[in-house]
């Protein structure tokens with residue numbers, strides 16, 4: 001029985017990775033789930049956060065933002081708005097994004113009627129930045 005699981009992560013810009021893996025930990029919209037070879041076919045919405053996979057005895061970490069995971073025929077396809085391997089995360093960019101988001105949230109709390117500040121958008125941006133910073137520190 002064919003039992004090699006392939007992982008592919010695709011964004012609107014590019015194929016981020018495509019390789020055989022032993023295991024994938026996926027941040028599903030309703031909680032993390034694990035995928036081993038011969039998993040049942042499945043479609044799941046994704047959260048913003050940490051995906052990891054094991055291959056050749058090593059664990060690798062990836063930031064993903066939203067999208068879907070599709071599992072079929074020993075292939076897991078992740079279709080995400082954005083995705084970066086931990087080693088490709090630009091930490092200073094994430095730090096700046098975090099500071100911008102925090103400044104917007106702070107300005108909104110000081111001026112709650114300011115319609116120019118979209119607080120939900122700032123909070124989403126802050127969450128992406130915090131997750132990127134955390135994932136960049138994971139071994140790769």
Ligand code: ATP
Nearest residue numbers: 065082083084088089090091093094097125128132
């Ligand atoms: P920023 O405020 O820095 O633009 P963002 O969270 O709004 O961050 P996204 O909309 O998630 O950015 O991503 C836009 C594009 O930039 C995607 O291709 C994403 O992979 C890339 N990107 C964003 N932040 C980083 C980062 N810190 N390191 C590497 N690539 C990044």
